Amino acid sequence: MNPHISLPRQHSSTFGGIAPSSSRSDAVRMPRFFKRLFKFPQMDFELAIWEMTSLMIAPKKVFRSIYYHKQTKNTWHRPDPSFTYLLALFLLLTALAWGVAYADGVLPTLRITLVFIFGHFLLASLAVSTLAYVLVGRLLGPGSGEEALEFGYCFDVSIRAFLPVWVVLYVVQFLLMPVVAKDYWISHFFGNLLYFVAAMYYTAITFLGYNALPFLQHTELLLAPVPILSILFVISLFGFNAAKHLAPVLWCGATLRKHV
Known part of the structure; x- marks a missing residue:
């Protein structure tokens, strides 16, 4: 499934010449999202898989399709938790892998799983969504x-921006940990590069998400972290090993010392 919706970006408060009827108080509500929370047959997992693939290779396509959703549903937010469920499932699988490799027993592995899904993913995404x-x-x-920014749409952007972070830091970094956590400069370089790429991906997808809304202005300001991240990456090459000090499993009380 690959929708191709391409409309010119407009900085206006109307869509298609018709002013939306929702107020800002309505924008923060997500009743349809919660109503569909456990209605799995109604969830569009095919669209969620297409979005995940596109976010890694052509993220602009994902947010172009919201115009179609706005026209048919009169909301920018997609009240469909299929993307959230799929990414949570993938985090569960990677948490088990990290737990088997670095945790001592079932309970520490369970703690890693809970922290990955509810702390790193959901809680962090909710915090970023609220701030945005x-x-x-x-x-x-x-x-x-x-026209007003919807909280549900902010959450949509946050969880989609988390996907490349999961790919780079939870999957690729896990596979490369025996290499990138070593005390060599080349290990520092590739390990820190993973964090730089993940942060740049997160920033770019966040920008594209809000840039797709025609009523927001000066969204290029959301790219302000790019030069800061670039400077921090260069500085980090002089002695700081991000993989050794910032690996996701370390935030769950596990250790890397006996494995790297």
Whole structure:
């Protein structure tokens, strides 16, 4: 399934000449999302898989398709938890792998699983979504008119931006840990490069997500972290091994010392 919707970007508060009827108080509500939370037959897992593939190779396509959703559902947010469920499942599998490799027993592995899914993914995504809802809506919003940033859409952007972080730091880094956690400069370089790529991916997808909304202005400001991340990456090459100090499993109380 590969929708191709390409409409010109417009900085206006209307869509297709029709002013949306939703107010900002309605924008924060996600009743349809919660109603479909356990209705698995109604979830579009095919679309979620297409989005995951596209986010890694052509992320702009994912956010182009929201125009079609806005026209048919009159909301930017997709009240379908299929993407969240799939990514949570993938995190479960990688958490088990990290647990088998670095945890001592079943309970530590369970702790890693819970921290990965509910801490790193859901809680962090909710925190970023809340921050974006407040700051992006106020600083980059139209300032007037009925169109408003939806909290549900902010959550959509956050969980989709987390996908490349999972791929790079939870999958690729796990496979390369015996190499990138060594005390050699080349290990520092490739290990730190993983974190740099993950952060750049997260920033780029976040920008594309909000840039797709026609009523937001100056969304290029969301790319401000790019030069900062570039400088930090260069500085980190002089002695700081990100893989050895920031690996996801370390935030769960596990250790790397006996495995690298």
